[in-house]
Amino acid sequence: MNELDLQQDVALLTEQIMNIESVSGNEQELADKVHHALQQLAHLEVHRDQDAIVARTSFGRERRVVLAGHLDTVPLPRTEGAKGTVPAQVIGGVLYGRGATDMKGGVAVQLALAAELTDAKYDVTYVFYDHEEVEAAKSGLGRLAKNSPELLEADFAILLEPTNGTVEGGCNGTSRFVIRTRGKAAHSGRAWMGHNAIHDAGEILQRLAAYQPQSITVEGLDYREGMNAVRIAGGIAGNVIPDYCEVEVNYRFAPDKTLAEAEAVVRELFDGFDIERTDGADGAKPGLDQQIAADLIKVLGQEPKPKYGWTDVSRFSALGVSAVNFGPGDALLAHSDDEHVPQQAIRDCLQSLRAWLR
Structure with a gap:
């Protein structure tokens, strides 16, 4: 087995990880190599649940932090000549390829710290998990939370999702709804004999267009909400008045609300x-209300921002662990056909977390 070299430059480690294709459902090869590399480190206790791996220190510290990241990526781009694919490319100090931002750079930082930190200010739990980029029911982190919640116990957690090198606190919630209209089918040549369900869906779209999404301040951070139609379907043929239509709506809501609210x-x-x-x-609420988070922000020297998208900080929050997002790369490039990250951004992320943990 081609082993991961955790001692090399973290940008080169990122490239090595990216060259192992790990689209959701195909994480095993990468998980095997991560598992093997961590097992070689005597200061770590290593646990595995399918393709999720947890490695923990036992320094005897009063507080414990989690560094977490997912091993999987979205599918490779279909566009001919796209740079955001596998294997990775390095062009002018920039690393191109699937997972460059989401989130092989963050995973490489975790692995580098796991190898390097044989002593630290806090005990550290490193979590690497599968199936983040697909439906929640398959989540490796969700499986760990169900099967071995004690492994995730901590005072604070960092999810190394891309944040351009600043802390993004908490995250918006997300929900999807199907809103249906029903009519009566008829031949389109005798439309008056039926009732058009697609026409009735116009009222749904009008209400959406008139809706004014809010910006809501939660613990000092401003979260922007959004409610949008993301899919519409109806009708069975070009000569039939449709008797059924459905509009799918995605509501991204601030963390001042529960899912029920x-x-x-x-x-x-x-x-x-x-x-x-x-x-x-x-x-998830920002998770910035304790000294351990303030120390991280001080090291970074940047004002924290809200996370508008949903991330697995929500899962940690549900376990009672305050969590933030912090990692290398621009989240706007995630899943793109030219996904990329500056090599130096990965090194800077490692240096910041090293300074915080030592």
Whole structure:
């Protein structure tokens, strides 16, 4: 087995990891190599649950922190000549390829710290998990939380998702709903004999267009909400009046609301329609209200920002662990056809966490 070299420059380690294709469902090869590399480190206790790996120090410190990251990526780009693929490329000090920002750079930083920190200010738990980029039911972190919650116990957690090198506190929650209209089918040549369900969906779209999303301040950070139609379907043929239509709506809500409270907002807006919630996850509050977080922010020297998208900090929050996002790379490049990260950004992230933990 081609072993991971955890002692090399962290940007080169990132490239080595990126060259192991690990699209969701295909994480085993990378998980095997991460597992093997961690098992060689005598100061770590290593546990594995399918393709999720947890490595923990036992320095006897009063406080424990978690550094977490997912091993999987979204599928490779289909565009011919795209740079955001596998294997990686280095062009002018910039690393291109699938996972460059989301989030092989963060995983490399975790591995480098795991090898380097044989003594630290806190005990550290390193979590590497599978199936983050797919439906929540498959999440490796969710599986760990269910099967071995004691392994995730900590005072504070950092998810090394890309944040351009600053702390992004908490995250918005997310929910999806299907809103349905029903009519009566008829031949389109005798439309008056039926009732058009697609036409009725116009009222759903009008209410959405008139809706004003809010910006809500939670513990000093301003979270922008959003409610949008993301899919519409209806009709069976070009000569049939449709008797059924559904509009899928995604509501991204600030972490001042629970999932149930967010659902109530949607149901009030679309009162009178048939509504079904098909997916949802609570957000997480910023997690910046303790000294351990203040120390990290001091090391970085940058003002924290809110995380608008949903991340697994929500899972840690549900376990009672305050958590933030902090990692190398620009989140706006994640999943793109030219996904990339400056090599120096990965080194800078490692240096910041090293300074915080020592």
